[in-house]
Amino acid sequence: MTIGTDVAVAAAWLRRGALVGIPTETVYGLAANALDPEAVLQIFAVKQRPAFDPLIVHVHHQDQLAELVTHVPDEARALMSHFWPGPLTLVLPKTTRVPDIVTSGLPSVAVRMPRHRLTLELLRALDFPLAAPSANPFGYVSPTTVAHVVDQLGDSVPYVLDGGPCAVGLESTIIGWEDGVPVLYRPGGLAVEDIEAVIGSVRSNVRQVLPVAPGMLESHYAPRKPLFRGDVKQLLAEHAERPVGVIAFRRRIEGVVCETLSERGDLIEAARNLFAAMRRLDAAEIECVLAEVFPDEGLGRAINDRLRRASFVPEAE
Secondary structure, three states: OEEEOOHHHHHHHHHOOOOEEEOOOOOOEEEEEOOOHHHHHHHHHHHOOOOOOOOEEEOOOHHHHHHHEOOOOHHHHHHHHHHOOOOEEEEEEEOOOOOHHHHOOOOEEEEEOOOOHHHHHHHHHOOOOEEOOEOOOOOEOOOOOHHHHHHHHHHHOOEEEOOOOOOOOOOOEEEEEEOOEEEEEEOOOOOHHHHHHHHOOOEEOOOOOOOOOOOOOOOOOEOOOOEEEEOHHHHHHHOOOOOEEEEEOOOOOOOOEEEEOOOOOOHHHHHHHHHHHHHHHHHOOOOEEEEEOOOOOOOHHHHHHHHHHHOOOOOOO
C-alpha cells in the first residue's frame, strides 16, 4: 500500500479497475468504479461485506445523476441545493447503468457528493462515479484517519489518498422516499433538524430487518471488545471487577480509562471524535467498553445510533 496526495496516481489505479482509499469529510472510503461490476466486487471481497448491504455512489456534480437515477423529487433537489457537497446521501430510483451489485439488487441507488477537496478533484478527473463504503473490514469501526485505513486493510489496497483527519467523523445521513414521503434510513453527519428545516417532517425507518440503504444492519460499527451502553454509573457498578473503558460526552470519569468526546458539550466535536475514541479503547488494556447515552438531538442521534449498533447484545437463552 502506498499513501500519498497524488490525485493522478489514484485516478490511474481506479481506471485500471483497482481499489483506492479516499478521504471524505465523514470517514475514509474504499472506492472503485461504480459502473464496473468486477471492480465493485473487489470492495465486497476486501471488506468481507455481505452482498445484501448496498453501497453509496459518489459524484462531483448533480448533472451526473442523469446517468444514475430515473427520478429526482423536488424535495431531493432542495436538499442537494442546501447540503451538497456534504454529509447527506439520497436514495433514489436507479437506471440500468448502475450495476445490481452496487445496489444489492434493489431498484434504488444511494448517491452523495462528498465535501473533501482531494476527493472532489479525483471525481472530476474520472469519467465515472465511485462506489465507496467505509474503508474498514465489514462491521468494524469506521476509519477517520489514513492510519486507520493502513492498520485495517494493509496491502489489500494499492493506494490511499491522504486527506488528513475527517472533519465530520460520522457517516452521512441517509434520506429516501417511500410513497412520496421522505424517510430517514440512517442518522449521520447532518442533523435531521437541519433537513426538516428545508423539507418539513421526515419519517424514521432505521431498523429494517434487511437494509434498503447502506449502514442499516442492526449489528454494525462494532469494536472488538464488547460495548455496553446505558447509565455509566450503573454500568460501572455492574462491571466493578473488570478493567473497563468509558465513552463519555463531556465529563471525565476518574479511575478508569475514559474517552471524553467533548469537554465543552459540543455534539459536533463529539461526533468527530467518536470512532477514534472507540479505536483507542479497543487497543487499551481493558475487557469491555461502557458508553453513556448522548442527548437525543442534533448529531447526538447519530452518535446514539452508532453506539446502539456497536453494543453487546447477549444471545437469547
